[in-house]
Amino acid sequence: MTTTAREDAKHKRPQDIAIIGAGFTGSLLALHLLQRCQPGDRIYLIERNAQFGRGLAYSTGNPNHLLNVRAGNMSAYADQPDHFVQWLRRLPKATQALLNEYPTVTTFVPRGLYGSYIQQQLGEEIWRRGHGANLYLVTDEVVQVHREPAKGRGKPLSVELGVGRKLPVDRCVLATGNLLPSKNKGAIIGNPWDEKALKDLDQQSDVVVLGSGLTMVDTIISLLDRGHKGRIVAVSRRGLLPRLHLSAGMDDLPRPWQFDTPPQGHNVLQLLRHIRAATREAASQGHDWRIVIDGLRSHTQRLWQEMPTAERARFLRHLRPYWDVHRHRSATRVMSRILEAIQRRQLMVVAGRIDSMTPTADQISVAIRPRGKDGRLTLNAQRVLDCTALTPDLSKLELPLLRDLIASGAARPDALGLGLDVTPTGALIDAKGKPAKDLFAVGPITRGTFWEITAVPDIRIACETLAEHLLPLSRVDAEQQRARA
Ligand SMILES: Cc1cc2nc3c(=O)[nH]c(=O)nc-3n(C[C@H](O)[C@H](O)[C@H](O)COP(=O)(O)OP(=O)(O)OC[C@H]3O[C@@H](n4cnc5c(N)ncnc54)[C@H](O)[C@@H]3O)c2cc1C
Incomplete structure (x- = not known):
């Protein structure tokens, strides 16, 4: 044969x-x-x-x-882009009410x-x-x-x-x-989605959150929803927060940027320069930087595969935190609650690293070394919620x-x-x-x-x-x- x-x-x-x-x-x-x-x-x-x-x-x-991607990009089938939106429109009125608006391609569900x-x-x-x-x-x-x-x-x-x-x-x-990250160890919660993570938490207590990305956002929303009044300190290497999606009120999905010259992945620094130049060009035409990041999507897997391992490592070391917050953005409805919590000083986002975590009788003493500063910030928290790593x-x-x-x-x-x-x-x-x-x-x-x-x-x-x-x-x-x- x-x-x-x-x-x-x-x-x-x-x-x-x-x-x-x-x-x-x-x-x-x-x-x-x-x-x-x-x-x-x-x-x-x-x-x-x-x-x-x-x-x-x-x-x-x-x-x-909420989803951090608009409904118009969440169809299960690439060849039927409006499949999810149509499904939403067929839902009973009572369920649709959860959306706060008639479902369109720009709704965050x-x-x-x-x-x-x-x-x-x-x-x-x-x-x-x-x-x-x-x-x-x-x-x-x-x-x-x-x-x-x-x-x-x-x-x-x-x-x-x-x-x-x-x-x-x-x-x-x-x-x-x-x-999932590591298992829960006493007051240190390795899986922040675990329903037991916030059980018995005193609403007035201090909480430390490791990480400041979308998982942190989820966790703070859960804390606020259960009426938490105590201080929340979120610590990450650079203290960067996810950027907002373009604001609501649009009737259509933003059109991703089309690169005249396809970006090349062999050198991370050159790639960064290419993206910055495209962002400036987009701005000169009245467009937002977000459409340039979205325009990279059809190239990203190829760019990554073109990168030598040393360049990939360089990207992870220096650029990943910036990539993550610009690429994985949050809906305004969600992020505005985070920003309000920062404004009323309930939430503090610190760039730094954890020096030590020492359990005491009923709390955990967390020593934080702020980035580029002398001295340490010490906090007695009732819980430490680890929102840093999924892999x-x-x-x-x-x-x-x-x-x-x-x-x-x-x-x-x-x-x-x-x-x-x-x-x-x-x-x-x-x-x-x-x-x-x-x-x-x-x-x-x-x-x-x-x-x-x-x-x-x-x-x-x-x-x-x-x-x-x-x-x-x-x-x-x-x-x-x-x-x-
Ligand atoms: C909190 C969160 C929010 C997100 N929001 C969005 C969003 O808004 N839009 C978007 O596009 N993407 C979003 N993502 C990205 C998300 O990763 C993907 O959309 C997708 O859900 C990944 O699904 P998955 O099935 O690969 O992984 P998972 O959801 O992790 O599912 C894997 C499954 O495998 C099971 N499993 C693992 N090991 C075994 C085993 N040995 N035997 C049997 N079962 C096993 C697990 O129990 C689990 O149910 C989000 C991710 C997270 C974590």
Whole structure:
């Protein structure tokens, strides 16, 4: 048999694919795979938490935790940009009231509502389009992925669940998403989204927040919502706050800047100069700097891949804090509450680093060294909420699956420790540098290869591309495709 004939035969055979993690990424990948399924194919969507389709970002029940991307850019499908806005417009009036306005492309929506949108897409695929026979929802934690000895028509991989059951599959995709920081240690809360984090907190007490990005913003909103009156001190290396999105009142999405000469990624300093020049040019034409940053989006993954590792490291060392606050902006409705808290001196944002954290009888004494100043600021806080990192050192994580994949040599961290090392198609690269044919990753855990792969507009493209690689649309016959359209 020729290679092409062998590949054809392989693709025609029923395929079993495991997706580990059913946050936005895993759920969307499942949706794209289902559109490419034939009778007999099985997609296992495995989630350790009770809820499918929400993940970390869209599980929040707080209606003041808003998306930081406008509704017009949050469609689950890149080729149907108004899909999410149309979904919002079909919601019952009582639910729409949560939005404070009639939904348009520029609305910033509560994140929990977005989770409901993704859940409903899964439901539609199962109940309305009749894909229930192809999709298996499994509630458990995947603890290990085993490579099985090649025997007859046996499956090459088996996915071991926490209860000990093993699922034999052809291919497996890690969509494990945003990794949580360390566990809570007494008054130091490693997971600021943990519902218990603020329980029993005295409203008059002082609180220290590590980090000043969007996670800090979420946390302060939660504190204010529960009526916190005490002082809040947020500490980060540079004390930078997320910038605001262009103000409300627009009827359309801002048009991203078109670069005359595509920016090049080989040298970070030159790239920075190019972006600054574009910003000046945009300003001279009456445009805002934000459209230039948005105009970079279609180039960012290429720029990152062009950068030598030393330049990427330079970017992370010197520019990342600035990139983060300009790229990942906040809605005015959210940020105005943060700015008001600063104005009334309840919230203080300090550029500096933590010198020490010493637990006392019922508090924790935090010593902060402000950046570029002598002396220390000492605070007795009732809680320290760590909002700094979502992707800590993988080798130190207490997650059995990732620890085992790395220890067995089936996967390795990327050169800068941002996630797992993968090829541009998402194949895991093993300890010897060889890409796997049957193990893949998608979403934020592939940041080392793509950098810009944490938000919906980028993840949705990655999911569709990977689905096409795993189950090409060509294996579904034309009649089936028409029926599904
Ligand atoms: C607070 C927050 C707000 C955000 N807001 C926005 C926004 O407004 N707009 C935007 O575009 N992007 C936003 N993002 C970016 C966000 O990363 C993506 O939009 C997206 O939610 C990432 O989804 P994910 O499924 O890859 O990861 P996650 O949401 O982290 O989901 C991964 C899932 O995998 C499961 N899992 C992990 N390991 C295992 C295992 N071994 N076995 C079984 N299950 C496992 C986890 O339980 C989890 O449910 C936000 C991110 C955060 C953290």
